[in-house]
Amino acid sequence: MMQQLVMYPLLFQLFLSIGLIFLWKKISWQKWISAVGSVINLGISVWLFIHIWENGTQGIQAGNWEAPFGITFVADALSASLVLLTSIAGLAVSVFSAGSLMSARLKFGFYPVFHFLLLGLCGAFLTGDIFNLYVWFEIIIICSFVLLTLGGEKAQLEGAMKYFTLNFLASVVFLTAIAVLYGLTGSLNMADLAVKVAEIENRSLVQVNALLFLVGFGIKAAVFPLFFWLPASYHTPPSAVSAIFGGLLTKVGVYALIRVFTLIFEVDPFIQNVILGIAFLTLFSGAVGALVQNNVMKVFSYLVISHIGYMIAGLGMMTEVALTGAIFYLFHDIVVKTNLFMVSGIIHRVKGTSDMKKLGGFYGKYPLLSLLFAIPLFSLVGIPPLSGFWPKLSLISAGFDLENYWIIAGILLASFLTLIVIVKLWAAVFWKTGEKLPEQRNFPYFDNLKNFQKTQLIAPIVFLSFVTLYIGFGAENIHSLSVRISEELLNKQMYIDAVFNKS
Amino acid sequence: MKTLILRTASNYMLPLLLVFSVFILLRGHYLPGGGFVGGLIAAIAFVLHAFANGLENTKGLLRIRPGVLMPIGLGLAFLSGLAPVLAVDEPFMTGLWWPDHVPVVGNLGSALFFDIGVYLVVIGVTLTIIFSISESD
Amino acid sequence: MEVLLAIMIGVLYAAGIYLMLRRSLVKLIIGVILLGNGANLLIFLLGRITKGSPPIIPEESSTFLEAYTDPLPQALILTAIVISFGLQAFAIILVKRVFKVVKTNDIDEMNTTDAGS
Numbered sequence: 001m002m003q004q005l006v007m008y009p010l011l012f013q014l015f016l017s018i019g020l021i022f023l024w025k026k027i028s029w030q031k032w033i034s035a036v037g038s039v040i041n042l043g044i045s046v047w048l049f050i051h052i053w054e055n056g057t058q059g060i061q062a063g064n065w066e067a068p069f070g071i072t073f074v075a076d077a078l079s080a081s082l083v084l085l086t087s088i089a090g091l092a093v094s095v096f097s098a099g100s101l102m103s104a105r106l107k108f109g110f111y112p113v114f115h116f117l118l119l120g121l122c123g124a125f126l127t128g129d130i131f132n133l134y135v136w137f138e139i140i141i142i143c144s145f146v147l148l149t150l151g152g153e154k155a156q157l158e159g160a161m162k163y164f165t166l167n168f169l170a171s172v173v174f175l176t177a178i179a180v181l182y183g184l185t186g187s188l189n190m191a192d193l194a195v196k197v198a199e200i201e202n203r204s205l206v207q208v209n210a211l212l213f214l215v216g217f218g219i220k221a222a223v224f225p226l227f228f229w230l231p232a233s234y235h236t237p238p239s240a241v242s243a244i245f246g247g248l249l250t251k252v253g254v255y256a257l258i259r260v261f262t263l264i265f266e267v268d269p270f271i272q273n274v275i276l277g278i279a280f281l282t283l284f285s286g287a288v289g290a291l292v293q294n295n296v297m298k299v300f301s302y303l304v305i306s307h308i309g310y311m312i313a314g315l316g317m318m319t320e321v322a323l324t325g326a327i328f329y330l331f332h333d334i335v336v337k338t339n340l341f342m343v344s345g346i347i348h349r350v351k352g353t354s355d356m357k358k359l360g361g362f363y364g365k366y367p368l369l370s371l372l373f374a375i376p377l378f379s380l381v382g383i384p385p386l387s388g389f390w391p392k393l394s395l396i397s398a399g400f401d402l403e404n405y406w407i408i409a410g411i412l413l414a415s416f417l418t419l420i421v422i423v424k425l426w427a428a429v430f431w432k433t434g435e436k437l438p439e440q441r442n443f444p445y446f447d448n449l450k451n452f453q454k455t456q457l458i459a460p461i462v463f464l465s466f467v468t469l470y471i472g473f474g475a476e477n478i479h480s481l482s483v484r485i486s487e488e489l490l491n492k493q494m495y496i497d498a499v500f501n502k503s
Numbered sequence: 504m505k506t507l508i509l510r511t512a513s514n515y516m517l518p519l520l521l522v523f524s525v526f527i528l529l530r531g532h533y534l535p536g537g538g539f540v541g542g543l544i545a546a547i548a549f550v551l552h553a554f555a556n557g558l559e560n561t562k563g564l565l566r567i568r569p570g571v572l573m574p575i576g577l578g579l580a581f582l583s584g585l586a587p588v589l590a591v592d593e594p595f596m597t598g599l600w601w602p603d604h605v606p607v608v609g610n611l612g613s614a615l616f617f618d619i620g621v622y623l624v625v626i627g628v629t630l631t632i633i634f635s636i637s638e639s640d
Numbered sequence: 641m642e643v644l645l646a647i648m649i650g651v652l653y654a655a656g657i658y659l660m661l662r663r664s665l666v667k668l669i670i671g672v673i674l675l676g677n678g679a680n681l682l683i684f685l686l687g688r689i690t691k692g693s694p695p696i697i698p699e700e701s702s703t704f705l706e707a708y709t710d711p712l713p714q715a716l717i718l719t720a721i722v723i724s725f726g727l728q729a730f731a732i733i734l735v736k737r738v739f740k741v742v743k744t745n746d747i748d749e750m751n752t753t754d755a756g757s
Binding site: 003015 | 573574577578581585587588592593594595596597598
């Protein structure tokens with residue numbers, strides 16, 4: 001019974017999305033079922049997380065086929081925590097979209113596709129089979145295409161075209177990498193690969209293969225030379241969709257990079273330098289991109305890119321302290337980025353524009369909301385007691401251990417630029433007196449909404465802000481969790497044993 | 504493409520192809536075939552009919568929207584995977600087999616229901632795609 | 641056979657990437673399809689080609705009697721084909737919608753989402 005628990009989040013999401021397709025036309029039912037289902041899913045994820053925390057890594061063989069032959073699902077501390085965070089973000093976005101999306105969009109099956117997306121995310125985090133990971137990635141991108149194009153506006157379609165092309169390219173590169181890996185080892189099970197790849201004598205071929213994985217996942221994670229699809233598309237869909245994209249989609253790429261480069265491939269000095277270089281340039285180019293943008297959503301899109309760099313830097317340094325920082329940053333970033341895109345959705349609703357030049361006067365009009373929005377904004381910068389600060393501390397101390405001052409410079413520079421961006425945004429949106437804009441007809445302004453809808457918009461932000469505050473003030477707990485995860489990542493034997501020992 | 508030959512032929516081909524698709528579906532467990540191929544053949548049968556007789560006629564023949572088949576098929580496949588979890592506490596997708604031999608079908612197991620689910624999903628998806636591509640002109 | 645397949649995979653990849661770099665939407669889709677097919681053939685090739693020994697256990701035996709083809713690459717290819725089938729269907733409909741809304745076939749003119757501010 002307890003061993004089955006590993007698959008429960010997947011089974012429940014699948015059940016939920018199939019059930020929602022049956023109710024295709026009944027939008028108000030879908031809203032309630034999605035919200036209640038997300039709460040139940042959160043409960044299941046918490047249960048899974050506690051179980052993994054107490055009993056260590058667990059594996060299950062789907063279809064009861066023995067380990068290297070069948071598809072394995074493995075939940076270690078990293079997977080379980082990411083599934084938990086997916087459920088948290090999923091719950092918030094589910095409630096937020098009920099309040100913010102127009103019913104014309106909801107009619108085209110937003111909720112079923114949204115839950116399929118969450119299914120794909122949980123599947124990618126839990127699977128222990130590299131080809132199965134590919135399949136989950138495809139589920140994720142198919143669902144994200146649909147969510148991106150719901151509504152069919154011009155900008156959305158143009159953004160979707162770029163998103164489609166580059167993500168498809170990433171899938172092909174990933175598939176090519178799997179093909180080469182299968183040709184080299186004859187296995188697809190990640191635990192089995194961890195043993196077999198280490199035994200291959202032709203190291204240069206392994207290195208090429210590792211680089212193929214780096215490119216494939218790098219496009220998904222939006223790292224330096226490969227990120228151009230992200231700012232071209234993330235600001236086009238409604239903010240509820242951007243929230244789940246910005247919070248979770250690129251993080252799956254980061255998760256896959258962390259998993260593959262800790263479990264399957266050894267990081268040799270060459271790949272380490274490549275990863276660190278990518279991290280530095282990602283941090284820098286993302287932050288500079290954010291600096292020059294004037295659209296709130298675009299600013300956040302570039303910040304997504306910039307902050308991917310922290311995690312990649314942690315992965316590149318590959319010490320326990322660095323991985324701790326990367327994992328901690330991953331947790332912090334999922335919550336904060338989801339929250340920020342929802343915040344940008346409300347900012348857009350207030351005046352009907354996301355242009356920072358036209359916005360303003362938010363603090364004078366809504367002082368309490370502004371204070372609420374300050375929590376995710378300043379967590380992102382990493383003002384000391386808030387959540388962004390602690391992982392950077394780990395990353396910088398890891399940099400000092402390795403005497404790699406370049407990467408420390410990159411981390412500090414990106415933090416500093418983020419601070420400038422956020423201060424600029426705060427001054428422009430919250431403090432400056434804004435222009436008086438002509439009223440747009442049929443635009444659902446925030447002030448004209450009913451109280452229930454306002455609650456639907458604000459409650460998820462409050463919820464995620466509490467999670468952020470917990471990550472900041474309860475940093476000790478999150479830190480010990482991250483330390484445990486990085487220990488597990490560096491000691492692959494635990495993962496391998498969990499897959500092969502049928503308990 | 505309204506030629507008499509194609510139209511007459513497609514009227515005969517439709518039931519033949521549908522029966523053939525069920526045959527392919529059922530032989531799929533031990534021999535080449537299965538739900539995916541069977542579903543494609545069934546979908547081709549309807550597409551052929553639509554080419555010859557026009558989209559509207561085929562839709563009238565189908566009576567239901569093909570999209571409806573998707574959740575039904577998905578649900579069936581999901582339940583056949585879930586059965587071992589609920590019934591005997593084995594992992595998801597473990598094959599359950601009926602002990603006795605059933606005539607015509609052979610051994611009856613949860614894999615068959617999974618395949619039927621796939622069959623329905625494939626028909627639903629393929630027809631939805633093709634109908635919506637050819638409709639919006 | 642292996643050499644022929646390897647050359648063909650190379651040609652498919654090259655043609656796919658070349659077409660993806662063109663400015664026409666339709667060529668982009670064709671390039672995407674070619675790339676996907678190249679990757680599928682690559683899996684097939686790297687799964688080792690064995691002729692005339694299907695992985696089917698004879699009826700009177702309970703184990704394989706001789707060396708057999710690895711069935712896994714074909715399962716992988718089938719999965720990949722199904723996935724790319726769905727993606728390509730989506731892409732074709734997307735291109736159609738894009739052409740209707742943006743009224744151009746030239747990718748270079750789709751730059752409203754990249755413009756500054």
